Amino acid sequence: MSPIRPTDEMIRKLLDGHRHEVVSPSTAHVVADLSPGLSDASIVRVDLGGPSSWGRFVIAKIASAQSDEVPGAFRRGPLGAHREVDVYRTGVVSALTKKIVTPTLHAIDYIDQAVCLWLEDVGSCLDVTWEVTRAVRAAESISQLHQGDLPSLEPKVDWRSNEFDAFRHHVPLAREQVLAALDDHGDHRSVLSVEALRCGLGLLDNAASYAGELAAAPTGFNHGDFHIDNAGWSGDGRLLLIDWAQAGTGPIGGDIATFLSNYRARGGSTGSLTRGQFDTLIIDSYCRALSDGGADDTVIRAARRVIDLWAVSWAVQVRLGPGLAAARREDLGSSIRTGIESDIAEGIERAQNAVERLG
Missing domain, CATH: 3.30.200.20 (Phosphorylase Kinase; domain 1)
Known part of the structure; x- marks a missing residue:
């Protein structure tokens, strides 16, 4: 429709x-x-x-x-x-x-x-400049959404969701786009290296395994599309979120993975921090907030693993599927295509770091 x-x-x-x-x-x-x-x-x-x-x-x-x-x-x-x-x-x-x-x-x-x-x-609440302090506060606030059992509410709703598996349909397109990019890499200037593209192929090969592990992770209530364009601050200083169309139960940590994956591409500032330092700060802040809310070490370790699994699956599948397809469109203009490629490169770099931690 x-x-x-x-x-x-x-x-x-x-x-x-x-x-x-x-x-x-x-x-x-x-x-x-x-x-x-x-x-x-x-x-x-x-x-x-x-x-x-x-x-x-x-x-x-x-x-x-x-x-x-x-x-x-x-x-x-x-x-x-x-x-x-x-x-x-x-x-x-x-x-x-x-x-x-x-x-x-x-x-x-x-x-x-x-x-x-x-x-x-709530446009005025959303019209904010995102910097490190606000990002930390957002990560700490969203942790409370992920904890505890869903209350009995009326009308009754089946909150089950499958966002962890939702983007696997991008895998065939992603594979096609990566192979095409490798085939003509010598004829086009690109910020994406051959090594990065080949790394992407390896991640796509493991899509089913990653989705299976995400499906088995501890769950909580997720916003489902948690990024700075959907977030702001209410008059009393609380985190305000819009666009709940993808909300539902999903792996704890998934919202943070989405937040990190989109943050810089949507205009968020990391200040003097590198991408890696910023990621570490946000994940550590989120996990401390989970602990303060009563989550045990098993849940916190699982949340960290979910964030890494998201980085090697969802974040790569979207980037290498529709993302890489967009980067190859001549009608978008060279600056736009370069920006998309830079975001893809960042996603693959994050995924490579995650692979090392996942073991």
């Missing part, structure tokens, strides 16, 4: 059912398209035309409500739109920890096999 692109007319029609909360739907209009490029969701900022119980501005997120029971899907069953609704309706985040907050969900509408979430506009 192609993403639904909200028009002013569509927005006003949907808002007509919320007249008691919105001043006048006829004055509402889209003021910004915030949709991420690869998502199947459309996200827009809407000006309601005046003060209302929802505020002056709201976020409308419209995503497919169709089943995703296909190979390589994030989970078996409902798509992320339903999972995100589950997160807001049950209040699972606040039940697990008071150190993390979510935007307020104002209302839900259903249209054309899609779900429309009307959410609090």
Whole structure:
């Protein structure tokens, strides 16, 4: 299903059912398209035309409500739109920890096999500069989400997820792209070395083994897409997270692995620290927070191993599949392609370090 692109007319029609909360739907209009490029969701900022119980501005997120029971899907069953609704309706985040907050969900509408979430506009909370201190605080805060048993909440939800295995469908494309890059390496300038590409092939060969070990790791409730574009800080200083479409139970440490894998590529600063020093600081801070929260040494060791397993599987499969394919597109321009290649090289370097620790 192609993403639904909200028009002013569509927005006003949907808002007509919320007249008691919105001043006048006829004055509402889209003021910004915030949709991420690869998502199947459309996200827009809407000006309601005046003060209302929802505020002056709201976020409308419209995503497919169709089943995703296909190979390589994030989970078996409902798509992320339903999972995100589950997160807001049950209040699972606040039940697990008071150190993390979510935007307020104002209302839900259903249209054309899609779900429309009307959410609090938290743009000002997300508009922050990410540096080392904030990254450490985020790692410490997210640890609380991963600990303890899921409470009994209504409506009841099956929170099982399979993000640890979700990206294996990229392996065939990744192998194809790496072999093509090796074949024409002598004819193209590239920041990716032959050694790095061959290392990538070896990691792809072990995809099934890595996924199996991740499946057996201790689990906790994960955000599922924890990176700085989905994170900010509330007015009272708590970690604020958006985009819960991939939330669910998964290996403890998976969120931190995702955070580290995306951090510099999305504009996060490591200050005077090298990539390796920054990774070590964030992982150590996360593990100390797990310990302070009551996790025993067995769980903490498992979390460290999960972070390494993620680095040699998910992070490489995505980079060498769609990532390397994008880096080879002439229409993107040389600077963009070089940036993508640099990110791939960093991911492979992180994976090589992880392989040494995994033994």
